[in-house]
Amino acid sequence: KQEVTQIPAALSVPEGENLVLNCSFTDSAIYNLQWFRQDPGKGLTSLLLIQSSQREQTSGRLNASLDKSSGRSTLYIAASQPGDSATYLCAFSNTGGFKTIFGAGTRLFVKA
Amino acid sequence: EPEVTQTPSHQVTQMGQEVILRCVPISNHLYFYWYRQILGQKVEFLVSFYNNEISEKSEIFDDQFSVERPDGSNFTLKIRSTKLEDSAMYFCASSGDPGRSTDTQYFGPGTRLTVL
Numbered sequence: 001k002q003e004v005t006q007i008p009a010a011l012s013v014p015e016g017e018n019l020v021l022n023c024s025f026t027d028s029a030i031y032n033l034q035w036f037r038q039d040p041g042k043g044l045t046s047l048l049l050i051q052s053s054q055r056e057q058t059s060g061r062l063n064a065s066l067d068k069s070s071g072r073s074t075l076y077i078a079a080s081q082p083g084d085s086a087t088y089l090c091a092f093s094n095t096g097g098f099k100t101i102f103g104a105g106t107r108l109f110v111k112a
Numbered sequence: 113e114p115e116v117t118q119t120p121s122h123q124v125t126q127m128g129q130e131v132i133l134r135c136v137p138i139s140n141h142l143y144f145y146w147y148r149q150i151l152g153q154k155v156e157f158l159v160s161f162y163n164n165e166i167s168e169k170s171e172i173f174d175d176q177f178s179v180e181r182p183d184g185s186n187f188t189l190k191i192r193s194t195k196l197e198d199s200a201m202y203f204c205a206s207s208g209d210p211g212r213s214t215d216t217q218y219f220g221p222g223t224r225l226t227v228l
Contacts, residue, residue: 046219049215100157
């Protein structure tokens with residue numbers, strides 16, 4: 001069964017701290033992996049997409065890595081801000097990209 | 113910036129009734145998806161749609177569910193006879209060309225379906 005596991009389930013950090021969110025997945029034949037942000041009661045916003053042939057992607061203070069052989073991805077957030085408080089979801093798409101499997105997310109709270 | 117829109121934002125229905133959830137994907141996108149999220153649970157894939165046919169569906173997407181792209185802009189999810197357990201937030205998403213392995217899925221704001 002295809003699954004995505006995210007650790008930790010919740011995280012509270014002081015403003016300014018660098019942090020790492022972890023994601024592991026069971027299917028090494030992924031097509032791509034995405035990190036999303038979800039605010040309470042809202043839709044999902046894509047943060048970064050890593051193609052299966054790539055090792056990492058960067059956008060501003062965010063850096064995501066992908067290691068297909070070990071089935072792991074990490075999302076690194078530098079210099080965290082209170083506005084980063086949200087749930088971060090990891091999701092991979094299968095071959096062809098037609099089916100996307102989500103993790104349960106890491107709920108992040110950044111204290112001012 | 114183009115965005116995916118969904119209507120209605122909240123739908124309340126009686127058990128056994130049919131509901132249609134509507135989505136307008138980003139105009140130049142070719143692939144369309146429906147997901148659901150039961151309160152407090154994971155986002156779950158329902159179905160993907162390309163070239164006027166279903167590309168892949170999950171075990172959740174049984175005979176009670178159907179999708180349609182009735183014109184060049186709308187993408188709909190129909191639930192024929194709603195059950196209490198269908199209560200969830202339903203998200204529509206669209207993307208350009210997964211065959212290039214580069215495309216991000218863009219999500220709509222969701223429709224909250226409440227079945228009484």
